[in-house]
Amino acid sequence: MAADRSSVDFPVSVVLPAAGSGERMGLSTPKQFCSVLGRPLLYYTLQAFLSVGWVREIIVVVSQDWLQETSEILQHFPTPSRSKVTVVAGASTRHRSIWNGLKAVGTDTDVVVLHDAVRPLVEEDYLRRIVLAAEEHGAAGAVRPLISTVVSPTKTDGMLDHSLDRSQYQASEMPQAFRYPAIMEAYQKCSDHDLDFGTECLHLVQKYAGVSAKLLLGPSSLWKVTLRKDLYAIEGVLKEELWKNVVILSDCKLPLSQRLHKDIQEQLSSEVVLFNDQEQLATTCQTMATLIVTKSFPCDFEKTRDTVSKVLDGTNIGDRRVMVLLLCGETPALDTMPRLFNFTRDIAKETKKHSAVINSVYVDSQASSDAIDRAVAMVISLIRQRDPALSGQVFVAQ
Template sequence: MINFNVGVILPSAGCGERFGVSLPKQYYEVLGKPLFLYALEEFRRFQWIKRIVLVVDNPEHVQGLLEESHANREKVCVIKGDSTRHRSIRAGVQELQKNGCDLKVVIVHDAVRPLVPFKLIEDLVIAAEEHGAAGAIRPLVSTVLRANPDGFLDYSLDRSKHVSSETPQFLFCVFLTMHCSDEELDTGTECLQLALSHTGVRAKLIEGTHDLWKVTHKKDIYAAVGCLREKTNQVCIMASEENETVKLLMEILESKVSLVQCVVTSTDTRLSCKETFNTVVFFHLHEIDQDNQLLDFAAMLDVDHQGLIIHVIEHTSVDGMQSMSVYDLHRSGRNMAKHHEKLQKGVVIIHCLTPGEDRRLAELVVSLILSDASTFSGQTLFI
């Protein structure tokens, strides 16, 4: 159990030369918001974290981004970084010292590592208090070679005896008293080595999960999009009965989203689950049922993460649609999107005209859920 105060430093002042675009990677938008916000939001969820210092290249710009995104800035302080990683971290430490929160452990985590595993964070904080320092590691993927000055092989490391250092890294008090040389501040990249060199504290190393990777190159953005969409997608399916399409949806989504739940409206007169959802799929017969518990559901919507409201209308007969043009149907969908604007969700309406297309319908709904929700504004689809 963690019953002491913890602080966080999120270095985010680099220019991201390897990223390959002029925009620094921490500001690159992923699923509608800057990359650095994901790590920031995750650390805000821990009650025992009392202060988060975001170290950036342009504090005014970042403050503006925080305001635009309506991010909760409680516990968050934005300061200007320095010329190197270690100098920026030192600036973060100095800011934490000013605050007087009586911090026992300081977390250093790259702001461009968007996934923050809850259990690993707890384990590392506890280990840092016990041992003085702790850090996450991963097995090496490739063998590390050393080249001589002429560009020829000098020697290779035994991959089984070495690991890759990741963040987060945790340091118990000792980090606050370190006095590093200019060379260490200018060229160093490893905080745990500083703890060992200056205090003799050997960090406890704990193997991290596969999602600790860092966005370094532009191709990493595609992995970030997939992983974040899977992590943040929480889907509720509302239908009058658990039909074949609903069963297929549940089966397919189980491995593709963090949570999927079905509410059978004929038996569940009120929503009673404690979860929040960013996406909801309504199944209707003939037309959209305006009494479909949307008001009940709205209180459970997670507006911090992108998502969709998908209305699936199953037409047992197309006779009632013959008098409606595609234009009228599309206009109806756009009006529905405007009606749901306050929920900050995209809206898609699917008219299912062909019986026996359960799998195609389920796969269509899944593809919508896994796509960029910000592009949808009342689109009308037919199957």
């Protein structure tokens, strides 16, 4: 039975409706194009689906006025990824835009996924469950428990008429998935009223294609960026995602490396890996979010530059991942600190194409325990903030 399968071995297409104007946010820029950590929100949703190997194609539906901006977003992805994406113009309403996207889907597709472009937190395991359920039942959708009780006012004076038992209802979310023939039949048969005023795709498939959707309880990450405050919330969530994978590359037995390993693990709940060999990085580059290089003076700046360049070239940065270069050791010669400042500034410029954030933190290995504490706190703060405005800066713990 399809429900018992753990892998997706049939063609899957994704339609991302992104043609909304974002009126509820009260901004001149549609929310899907608002900047989060230096990238438009749509970028992160695309990144999530492009990371799923079994997704064959992605149709992005945007307003005619934002076609050029969408093409520019795609330039941040490598060519093999961009080739999976097709951009089409939207229409005056959500359902009409989705219909435009569905008409661009390859006809040999088995299952079509619909997902809001302003829901960037897509978990592959849950997406797989939705797709397999749709393949078995014809349609499947994500649901979440209702948070607030739903009440109905009287039409005449706005007084309370009745309330609903929220335990009997659930909130419909995204993603939703459909067998391709079912979703096409529903949109071909639905009325102009449905296309102009409808909101629920699962209902259209039930009404016009006779397919009842399987509802799957989804994770809390399925929430939709709707209001201006949600932009701040999603920025915090995306930053936390980038804290998870930290690599420390240390070419010397510095107690500070062990201290960093322990404190980062405890304070950021990160998975921290400690290496002493650059070659060991090869299997870690793709998932690494933060690299900390610890050095002792005198250090070989050119070798360090080569290390950083190789790691960045082998990593799909693209989302403001930070590279913290922690240089520590004996008190440096008089000309070393200027070299450190120039090195940090220059490598930040050279790696700007990767959207990486480059910082250096200096602390003398013979410094007091208070200075070591401050150095570790600086590193953790830089990992948390990963602020592109600070890229190229050197911080000294004394």
